[in-house]
Amino acid sequence: MSIPPPPDPQGPYSQGGFAPGQHPQGPYPPQGPYQGPYPPQGPYPPHQPHLGAWGQPFGTHPRQPPVNGLAIAAFVLGVFCLVPAVGLVLGLVALARIRKRGERGKGFAVAGSVLSSVGLVLWVVFLSTGAAGDFWDGLRGAARGEGTAHALSTGQCFTTPSGSLQGVTYDVDEVPCAEGHDGEVFASFALPGGAFPGDAEITRAADERCYALQDTYAMDRWALPADVDVYHLTPTSQSWRTGDREITCLFGNTDERGTLTGSLRNDATRLDPDQHAYLTAELQLNLAMDGMPVAETVEEDLAGYRSWAERMSTALGRETGMLRGHSWPAAAQRPVAVLVADLEAARREWDLAAEAADAGTYYEHLDSGFGLVEAESTVTARKALGLDTTPPVYEEDGGDAGEVPGREV
Structure with a gap:
């Protein structure tokens, strides 16, 4: 008794398992042109992309590694020359991490390191030549208002851009009193705080106090030239809002285009x-x-x-x-x-x-x-x-x- 072989799991058409003289009946006729879809079925429909080696579809771009944050920080510090030593350190650390982690931003790290190195050299020169002291002196002078009308003190002589003591002025240039000048400061005082009292009231207070104070600086009225009179610099409504309360008393020429030469000071510092x-x-x-x-x-x-x-x-x-x-x-x-x-x-x-x-x-x-x-x-x-x-x-x-x-x- 013979035992027939087990049936093929793929069906009667697999591996050529057809009876002699029979042909498979299906969509692939042995002769004639191709008719019908190819293939009629399959695991990859035409609209579905195949998967690549990274587990991503061939039809999409692979994800890029992130940019290193320290590299960006080093570049910013290098461009603006802010604490160049820190910028240099951040740039070197960023390069090491980029090599280790495969991150992007190498160009930023290199540029930041180079710029910070240049800035560090400039800072060393800046400090070693004494320029730093000049810089801070200038900064303190700006904070105090030096070079402005607010910075004048008793005994100083100055010129104004317009050459006049009339109107509004912000910038003044201190000059030696032996040279020609527009005004000589002999006193100053501060007004009380509160709301802006108005130009008329400020002028009245300035006239009253400045004329009374002139004798503390120029004690000998006989020595005052006939073309000299008392002037004053007073706050404006705008400067009042910034805290300006000072009135500066000064001598000037009664001729708006005239100047003074020599100091008018006659007090205990100049008299026997x-x-x-x-x-x-x-x-x-x-x-x-x-x-x-x-x-x-x-x-x-x-x-x-x-x-x-x-x-x-x-x-x-x-x-x-x-x-x-x-x-x-x-x-x-x-x-x-x-x-x-x-x-x-x-x-x-x-x-x-x-x-x-x-x-x-x-x-x-x-x-x-x-x-x-x-x-x-x-x-x-x-x-x-x-x-x-x-x-x-x-x-x-x-x-x-x-x-x-x-x-x-």
Whole structure:
């Protein structure tokens, strides 16, 4: 009994297992042109891509390795020359990691290392030549506002870009006072905080304080040229918002296109003790003179002028007391004594003016008082002390004899 072989698992058409004289019946006829689809079925439809060796479809791009972050940081530090030593270290570390991990960014790492190396060399030269000190000095100067109107201090002379002390200015150039200049600073003070008070109020405060402070710097009013007047630099509404509260007092030429040459400073730093003592005594009278009433004539304000005459008498009393109390050098003792006698006589005239019942009487004693104050004895005493002997210029306020003279300076 024979046992037939087991059936082929692939079916009767596999491996040529057909009965003799039979042909397979299917889509592949042994003869004739191809008819029908090829193949009718299969594991790879025409629209489906085959898989490649990396487990990815042949039809897509392979994923790229990431860019090294240290390489980018090194490049940025190198370009901007920020802490070049750090940029160099980051660049070298980035190159090592790129080789080890297969990351991208080698160009960034190399460029950052080279630029940081150059920056490091420049920093070494910068520090070794002293340029660093100049840099920080300039930086501190900018922070303090040097080279601007806010940086001026007492005793400095300066020029402005426009050559004028009118309008608004931000930039100034300090120059030696021996050279031609537009202004010389003699004092400064700060206004209180709060809301911006307005240009008019700031100007009023500047006029009042600056004229009062000029004698602390230029004690000898006789030495001030006739073409010199008091000016000031004040905050604007814009600078006020940034904290600017300072008013700077300065001397300038009354001619807008004119300049000054030489310092006008006359204080304890420039005067000998005798000159300083004389001018300190004379200052008492000058300050009282500045308090002259604003009314142009005595008739308009007799009471105000009488009050002013009292202040003049008091100032003359203080001046003569200070002149008597100082020990003068031999050459100046007699001239100063004669001056004291004239000032005492002038004081009596001012006392009488303060008691005048009418304008006519007031004018009479006023003229006598001024005559004694401006007597030749003042010039003689000044000459003995080595001070300026040219009296300040006075100008009449009008054509009437009854009008009161006022100082230009």
